[in-house]
Amino acid sequence: MIIIYNSYMNTAISVKNLGKKYKHVQALDNVNVEIFTGEITGLVGPNGAGKSTLIKAIVGALNPTSGKIKVLGLDPIKKRWDLRKKIGYMPQDPALYEDLTTRENVAFFARIHGISDPKQRAEKILNELDLGQRLKSVNHTLSGGMKKRVSLACSLVHDPELLLLDEPTAALDPLLKRNLWSRFKQMSEQGKTLFISTHLMDEAMLCDKVILLREGNVIAHDTPRNLIARGNSNLHFKTDKKEWKEKVSAEGTTMAKALQQYGLSKEITKLDIDAESLEDVMISLLNDKKE
């Protein structure tokens, strides 16, 4: 199945043996990642795991210590001027001009990308992000969530092929989060590639693939479903006479085998399956690798 998948999907991001060392800190260590066009990839990991560093390396904002990166077939440093037209980058901090209005901020980035009607484009994108009422609001008067959306608008304004978003939904309320994710899904359906770092497992579940980073290393890179299958399920059995628990792999065939031995006899009056969540699996993966 993976072979079929690779054969028709184009690679949007290819990272090979990537390393980045800051004085005494190894921020990234031999990272190997391949992201396909149209995918939404979630980048997950604890604070200081190297998520922002990896995103910065992909956009060409830092010099890797070792390894190679290709983004949309281009070297992010040697071909940066060609590449930067095609990518949208939203840093972790809003990175906006506090003295400018929301529209001026977005129009500035539109002008940089040579868009002929920067003001109209800025208004359109801000309206789509539910900021139509705040076009003339100076940035420092906005809430944290609003600033996040203005920052996102700046990265979307030139309609990039590839979006790299560093915690785009932090400080957003659940409804806005949901709206943004449906927008991300739409963009993915239109063939855009999204690379999104997040701390939230419910968001990671919405991704096509999830990369788990710890101390600069990729611990896992798989679909959320496959990652959950790496976890365990606790089966709670109950008959009239006794009650017991069994821990089995959450992977479907293993679970089926575990249940086959009981043939689900009539004696069993109750069966609860308590499957580990993606968060549980991630935490145990992080702890496994530590040990």
Next chain:
Amino acid sequence: MKVFIIAKRVIQQLIHDKRFLGFSMVVPLIIAYFLKLFFDTMPPGFPVENYVVPFIAYIVYFLTFLLTALLVVQERVNDTLNRMLVNGVKRLDIILGYVVGYLGLAFLQAGLVLVEVLWIFDLSYETNAILAMVGTLFLQAVVSVLLGIFISIFARKEAQVIPFIPLLVVLPAFLSGFLTDTALLPRWAEILGWIFPLKYGISAMQAAIAPGVDTTELWTQLGYLGIFLVGLTILSAITFKERD
């Protein structure tokens, strides 16, 4: 070239920050007024103009340098500098964008102080002398913007600009011929003064108010300022960090 896009944004920022704009316009005027009170204490016949006219270049120099350095460091702190680079803006575009953007402010600042100083000190000059002063202040402002950008490279937060003030604002006041004739200083101190662009701005202003305008001296000093302009542009473009 995205120079004018950056310049437009810088001007938009200045227009929105009315307190900052007002402060940078009014403070030089207040300083010039106190200068008048100070020189009024001097005995009659004291050559006031030899001090107050070069002083205008000094105000333009330190305010422009300081404001630019602080605002560029702010861009670095807010990560907007990085964001511009990732969006395909080149280092030279940013540097020149700042120069063009701040030039209007610096020029307005210089113009207002010039008018005030000539008025309150009751000084009058020929048109060519006034033009020489305006040209000098213009070039001095450009060089100061570039110096501010260059210094911002060494500061990771706004407070780190402060240690440069004694070095680049106070020291040149003594070594640039503004307070005393540099020829009277020890040779090493005179030579040290050559590294500060303010020295050439002050000398050019002195040449502008010399009887009949000392054209040769004026162009020589403006030439030196031109060398600083090119040198600082190249140096800033080279040292401006594009990536971590």
